[in-house]
Amino acid sequence: MALAHSRVFGAAQLEQVPTPGSYRAYIETYGCQMNFADSELVAGLLHAEGYGFTQDPQEADLILINTCAIREHAEEKIWQRLKYFQSCKQRRPHLIVGVLGCMAERLKAKLLQEAPVVDLIAGPDSYRHLPQLIRQVESGARAIHVLLSREETYADIAPMRLAPHPTSAYISIMRGCNNMCSFCIVPFTRGRERSRRWQSIVSEAQQLAEAGYKEITLLGQNVDSYQDQGVRFAELLARVAEAAPTAWIRFATSHPKDMLDEVLETIARYPNLSPYIHLPVQAGSNSVLQRMNRGYTAEWYLDRVAAIRRYLPQAVLSTDIIVGFCGETDADFEATVALMEAARFDFTYHFMYSERPGTLAARRYKDDVPQEVKHARLEAVITKAQALSLTSNQAQIGTYQQVLIEKPARRDPKDLAGRTFSGRNVILRGAAASYKPGDTVEAYIHEATSATLIGYVTATLSESP
Numbered sequence: 001m002a003l004a005h006s007r008v009f010g011a012a013q014l015e016q017v018p019t020p021g022s023y024r025a026y027i028e029t030y031g032c033q034m035n036f037a038d039s040e041l042v043a044g045l046l047h048a049e050g051y052g053f054t055q056d057p058q059e060a061d062l063i064l065i066n067t068c069a070i071r072e073h074a075e076e077k078i079w080q081r082l083k084y085f086q087s088c089k090q091r092r093p094h095l096i097v098g099v100l101g102c103m104a105e106r107l108k109a110k111l112l113q114e115a116p117v118v119d120l121i122a123g124p125d126s127y128r129h130l131p132q133l134i135r136q137v138e139s140g141a142r143a144i145h146v147l148l149s150r151e152e153t154y155a156d157i158a159p160m161r162l163a164p165h166p167t168s169a170y171i172s173i174m175r176g177c178n179n180m181c182s183f184c185i186v187p188f189t190r191g192r193e194r195s196r197r198w199q200s201i202v203s204e205a206q207q208l209a210e211a212g213y214k215e216i217t218l219l220g221q222n223v224d225s226y227q228d229q230g231v232r233f234a235e236l237l238a239r240v241a242e243a244a245p246t247a248w249i250r251f252a253t254s255h256p257k258d259m260l261d262e263v264l265e266t267i268a269r270y271p272n273l274s275p276y277i278h279l280p281v282q283a284g285s286n287s288v289l290q291r292m293n294r295g296y297t298a299e300w301y302l303d304r305v306a307a308i309r310r311y312l313p314q315a316v317l318s319t320d321i322i323v324g325f326c327g328e329t330d331a332d333f334e335a336t337v338a339l340m341e342a343a344r345f346d347f348t349y350h351f352m353y354s355e356r357p358g359t360l361a362a363r364r365y366k367d368d369v370p371q372e373v374k375h376a377r378l379e380a381v382i383t384k385a386q387a388l389s390l391t392s393n394q395a396q397i398g399t400y401q402q403v404l405i406e407k408p409a410r411r412d413p414k415d416l417a418g419r420t421f422s423g424r425n426v427i428l429r430g431a432a433a434s435y436k437p438g439d440t441v442e443a444y445i446h447e448a449t450s451a452t453l454i455g456y457v458t459a460t461l462s463e464s465p
């Protein structure tokens with residue numbers, strides 16, 4: 001999975017929840033989009049139990065922190081937050097603090113032992129048990145549930161839509177991962193891969209579109225291995241596109257070893273399937289890819305890129321790169337930079353290798369690339385990535401793009417920020433006077449940086465409901 005970032009749920013949506021007199025929960029989420037989608041499920045579950053919500057941890061009766069374990073740094077952040085929640089608890093002794101997600105699954109009882117503030121631990125397949133775990137804490141015991149499941153998809157639970165924009169929604173289509181990339185903790189924290197029934201995905205997409213949602217993102221650790229009753233990912237995409245014709249459909253994450261031409265063909269066929277493809281490559285050297293257990297070579301990856309460019313000339317292609325994996329030589333690293341150039345990535349997420357206890361790599365290989373070499377390689381990847389993004393964005397100057405407006409721009413409150421159909425960031429100059437998040441507009445692009453396109457609105461396509 002990709003797109004690691006952290007965010008607290010938005011105020012606007014939370015305020016809609018009736019709270020008077022009720023217990024109030026505060027949910028903080030770290031990690032990938034799947035975690036954000038999971039927090040929406042948890043919020044839906046708590047809402048059904050009569051909970052209200054607050055944006056302020058100081059006011060909460062229940063604090064849940066949904067965690068990520070993908071790199072050591074992600075976990076360090078959580079330990080810090082737990083210290084802060086300890087101070088909240090000193091002021092409000094009845095406060096319950098729970099840790100959810102991948103770090104809860106990875107560390108299990110160790111978290112209870114090492115963080116006295118924690119009352120409750122629930123792994124990614126344990127959220128159905130939350131009400132009962134909370135009751136257990138209320139009756140004076142600490143509570144833990146970290147069993148992974150082969151079946152759980154939460155298909156019947158209505159998520160409370162909180163993220164990330166008012167007309168944007170996630171649908172998880174599958175959970176877990178069977179791939180066992182050697183660096184990755186996800187198969188251990190999220191368990192075996194299982195696909196949700198296609199009928200429930202399609203009907204959720206249809207309901208979202210009918211309710212006015214304009215962007216639906218289908219989530220899975222490896223969407224290309226989706227499989228339910230003979231329906232593969234390409235067919236699922238087609239059915240969702242037909243069921244939600246007024247929404248832009250996005251998806252993440254694709255896997256280079258499994259991505260079939262039929263998926264690309266399907267995207268080309270439907271005008272509401274976004275040609276944004278996140279295709280993590282991780283490394284450009286075949287020996288590193290082999291040690292990573294990725295199941296493809298650099299040549300195979302570039303063949304997939306060629307297919308993407310062939311079927312989808314407007315595609316935006318992004319990737320994940322890890323630098324400093326075990327045994328990575330200068331020549332291996334040069335191969336990564338050469339692959340970046342050959343693939344002409346529109347956007348790159350980059351990470352320094354961080355050994356995760358229990359993974360295949362931690363057991364088999366030495367984390368032997370010195371920290372300063374990892375840093376230098378990361379810098380080189382960033383420089384290359386920025387140059388490629390700049391070229392890619394500059395090629396959009398002079399074009400008209402459909403843009404879904406997401407939020408006020410950070411730098412200037414007169415501007416709005418949004419995303420093009422193909423997934424590029426856009427700043428719309430002076431748009432705040434006439435438009436709002438959730439509106440879809442046509443924009444003329446007159447400038448570009450490596451991070452964003454800059455343009456102005458030329459027409460309204462549809463307004464936020």
Ligand code: 5AD
Nearest residue numbers: 001002183184280320351352353354
């Ligand atoms: N160290 C560094 N990066 C990692 N990722 C996954 N595991 C690790 C790790 N141990 C990166 C991969 C993945 C992204 C979500 O995080 O690039 O695609």
Ligand code: SF4
Nearest residue numbers: 001177180181184186
């Ligand atoms: Fe981790 Fe690989 Fe599965 Fe992605 S495909 S979640 S990197 S094991």
